[in-house]
Amino acid sequence: MAQKNILQYLILGLLNQSPKTGYDLKRVFEDDIGEFWQAQHSQIYPELKRLEQADRITHVELIAGKKLKKKQYSITASGIDFFDEWRYSPTSEILASKDEFILKLYFIESKKDNHLDAMFAEQTSLHQAKLNHLLARRQTLFSQSTEIDNHYGHYLILEHAINREQDYLNWLTLAQP
Amino acid sequence: MAQKNILQYLILGLLNQSPKTGYDLKRVFEDDIGEFWQAQHSQIYPELKRLEQADRITHVELIAGKKLKKKQYSITASGIDFFDEWRYSPTSEILASKDEFILKLYFIESKKDNHLDAMFAEQTSLHQAKLNHLLARRQTLFSQSTEIDNHYGHYLILEHAINREQDYLNWLTLAQP
DNA sequence: GTCTGCATGTAAGACGTTACATGATTCT
DNA sequence: AGAATCATGTAACGTCTTACATGCAGAC
Known part of the structure; x- marks a missing residue:
């Protein structure tokens, strides 16, 4: 059943580079890796919530300006393990593109x-x-x-x-x- | 809302070439166009039903051997119009692939x-x-x-x-x- | 003060995959 | 007789997009 949920690994990998907000992640998808994977913010925010519940990430709340709240997420030790498992595992399938x-x-x-x-x-x-x-x-x-x-x-x-x-x-x- | 439902156009185009069964279509997806579009039979059969309800295709029932029934689908005039609208319209979006x-x-x-x-x-x-x-x-x-x-x-x-x-x-x- | 960008979320629906289910035919 | 292939369908679930919704901050 269950498809691969690659998005979670991408989020973990990006948070492994440095702590980020959901909005930061959204921009990385737009600017950097959008050529080979796409994700809207409506997919990112729920996934962040899910990853935090699974203890792969945590967040602190920051205030920008006077009262704009942002949640800055960081990867946990468990998250790093989970990410490494993916990144160093074989990539056997060639995900076919559509044209x-x-x-x-x-x-x-x-x-x-x-x-x-x-x-x-x-x-x-x-x-x-x-x-x-x-x-x-x-x-x-x-x-x-x-x-x-x-x-x-x-x-x-x-x-x-x-x-x-x-x-x-x-x-x-x-x-x- | 509504995404593009490209599958329907592919089915119509294939039936426009010649009448086919659902199974025939499945094989074309596997063998011929699988490099640029994928569809399982579980997606094809419901789509055939839907296209027939919309009068874009019709079917006749054939008996192979003694009692194996197959449904051979053909495109209708309305289906051809609908297909031509798609095939000759601009293809503005480059559907990004995943890797x-x-x-x-x-x-x-x-x-x-x-x-x-x-x-x-x-x-x-x-x-x-x-x-x-x-x-x-x-x-x-x-x-x-x-x-x-x-x-x-x-x-x-x-x-x-x-x-x-x-x-x-x-x-x-x-x-x- | 308005427009653009920052920031976060939910809801509805479409799309796609895997699994479940059944039965006939052909080839070895 | 058994395996592979032909043939058709449904169910459950996961993924992804579009739309709805709200509010703050900085630049001009």
Whole structure:
């Protein structure tokens, strides 16, 4: 039964780096690892509650400004054990991705279908925009090699995303009739 | 609210190619488009029922052998309209994929972490096996160019999957310390 | 003083997986 | 005779998205 609940490990891993609020976590998902995993705040907050009940994390309440409360979560020893179990276990399954565009292509019967041009042009534009955004981000974050050493995981994930977009664009160019 | 329910379009598209049973559809998902979309039979059968109630498909009952009943579904005119609306509409969103391995990498802090070797070796082996399987499949299905012309969409999707695995392997080789 | 971002939560529903269940046919 | 595959369905559960809801803080 039970699917894997990978979200909990991601939260634990991020809290293992440093204590964070739910909002902080939300932003990491948006900015850093969103290319390979997504989570909305409506999923994060309940998961934090659940992890705290299971004693994998704890929180302290901070006041920002005059009365804005935030809950800063930290990982517990039990949480670290649980996280390490996951991170060092084999990753046997390749979680297949979904791609709506390639499925639409699947239903094109002939190379001469006159929708093909517009479809490829649209996707090329989308992926080019995404690539540009990722490249700009790399420029901002990792223009110095010291940054790479200090945030190696983040660097890897960004490199992989860039690589993926470049390959996708390359395929689009080659496959286009 | 309501997410996109892409499954219904895939079923309609497949029935638009030729009438099929639920089991036939299940196999197409396993064999042909599984690289870019997954669906279990427990999702397919209820969706067929729903599509029939909405008059997008109909079925006839066939008897195989002495008494094995199967339901062969066909697309209706209304179903074709509905399918065409989807297939020729813009595909603006890039549905982000999930990759558990790259996330585990994200939590590796140092290039010198002594788990890295084993992790890369494992993934290389997995993706190599997958690539071999896809290449064998291309050999079986598309060794003649007439096959490509007759099943162009299928050919494209397989090519894309092969391309993706090759790029992934290439990245694994380059990123490995 | 209004707009953007910070901050936290719940509710409803859609989507997807695993397991449970049953029976016929074909191949070895 | 037994195993694999064909064939169809339901139940339970877990995951994920969208929407609803509220309030504080900082910048302009």
